[in-house]
Amino acid sequence: MDTIARRRLLMLAPLAVAGAGSVVFWELLARMQTGSYDPHLLKSMLVGKHLPAFSLPGQPPSAGFSNTEVNAGPLPALVNFFASWCIPCVEEMNELMHLKAQGVTIWGIAYKDKIDATAAFLMRRGDPYHRVARDADGRTAINFGLYGVPETYLIDRTGTVRLRYAGALTAAAILPELRKWGWT
Amino acid sequence: MGVDVIGMGWWGGREGQGGAAPLDPPPGGRPPGPLPLRAKVKGSKGQPLAGVQGAAPPGLSFPPLRPILIAFLLILAVAGRARALESPSEMLANPVLEKRAEAIGMQLRCVVCQNESIEQSNASLAKQFRGIIRRRVLDGWSNKRIIAWMVHRYGTFVLLRPPFDPMTWVLWGAPVIAVAAGGVSIWVFRRRGVPAPVPLSPEEHRALAELE
The missing domain is CATH 1.20.890 (cAMP-dependent Protein Kinase, Chain A)
Incomplete structure (x- = not known):
């Protein structure tokens, strides 16, 4: 050349x-x-580990729950952080109701929300949750490594967190994962 | 500077693609055409100029630029040393401990507005972390332990100064790689040497002789 x-x-x-x-x-x-x-998506540090220890008060009329109760309940299960003030949380409510109808166990945690606001939200949008607890100061959420609402954590049969889904959940996205981790 | 996107729904960004809604027609069935324009015309005290079309009449003033410029400069002046402590009550009374808390916060990424440190962000989560860091500092935790506490929950992503691990080898190695690549290319070019110039043709020799 x-x-x-x-x-x-x-x-x-x-x-x-x-x-x-x-x-x-x-x-x-x-x-x-x-x-x-x-x-902006963040990798969760919780994946592959057990839930952090927590014990939260309930959103009346629901009783509160702790990490041990989640692990003792039906598994696999979902733990869903939500808030009445969050727009994608509204968006995912129909999907959560759909999942509930299919028999998926969803534990709800109201993040930094007022009791009345959460109650009104569940009244209006439906209550897809097995139980609803309140994380009023958001400290439990920090132990989960939460960086926004809604966030959903998938817990497999052994109580290990397998997936963190950030943003409005869809049944289409989570059902294959639930099946993968032993949900029938 | 940080906007608390959590409140807006951090992941809600893909909903609003609908575009702007059509504007409501003005009440009273105004005839079509441009809106009456209130313009400052020299000598007149701003009467409405109904139906101004096309070219602006002489003396029509444009929005004054100076206030905008001043506002812009002010923003620049403030933005340089942005720290988001909302009130002095957030600060620790002991200046030494406060300095330490600030130093820790400056090293940690706010997970909501991801290009700001916890110390700079206005997100409520960042504010909460500032409080937690200060409480831990008061409790006598070491800087290392506080940072480890954060990393345990949010991963090494929160470290604004990334650690040296397999994920970041290329990042940290980049200067060495660049210098090495430069060195190798210099060595290669040196070894190859500069090609000898093509000898002048007889015409060129003649032209050169003429010049001399």
């Missing part, structure tokens, strides 16, 4: 790099649009 041709090629190199970069960025943006890629 003569010098001129090589120089031409070298001149094209930065352009090629920029082109490749834009293809990658385009793909990322496209995936962000469809929701298959979320740069």
Whole structure:
């Protein structure tokens, strides 16, 4: 290859790099649009571990519950953090009711919410929960590593957390996972 | 600076794709056409100019730029040293301990607004973490233990200074890799040497002789 041709090629190199970069960025943006890629998504430290110890008061008329009660109840189960003030929580309520109808055990934890507000929320949207506890100061949520509501944790038959789902849950997303971890 | 996205539903971003709703028609069935415009015209005390179309009349003033500029500069001035403590009551009375708490908070990422530290963010979760860190500092926990407490719950992602582990080898190794790559390429080019210039053709020799 003569010098001129090589120089031409070298001149094209930065352009090629920029082109490749834009293809990658385009793909990322496209995936962000469809929701298959979320740069804010955090890996949960709880996956593969048991639930952190907690014992929370109930949202009347429901009794509260603790981590040991979740583990003693029907498994696999879901633990769902929600709040009346959170929009995606409203969005996922129909899905949770659908899951309840299929016999999925969902433990609800009202995150930093007022008793009355939670009660009104459950009245309006339906109550898909096995029991509802209140995490008024959000300390239990911090021990879960929660960084937003809603968040849902899947606990398998051995009481091990297998999945953390951040955002509005869908039955289509969680049912295969439940089956994978022994739900029938 | 931090907005408490938790309250808005952190993951709610994909709902609002509907676009703007059509504006309501003004009451009283106003005839179509541009809205009456109140403009400051020199000498006149801002009478309504009904149905101004196209070109602006002489003397029509534009929104004053100076207040905007001043506001912008003020924002810049404040943004430089953003710390989000909402009130002095959040701070510890002991300045030494407060300094320590700040130093810890500056190293930890706010998991809600992910490019800010706990110390800088306005998210309610960050505020809560500031309180927890200060309580732990008062309880005599070491910096290391407080940070480990956070990492245990939220993972190494919360460390604004990433640790050296298999995930970050390339990141931390980047300077070494860059210097090594530069060194290798210099070595290769040196070894190859600069090609000898093509000897001048007889015409070029003649041209050179003419110049001299």
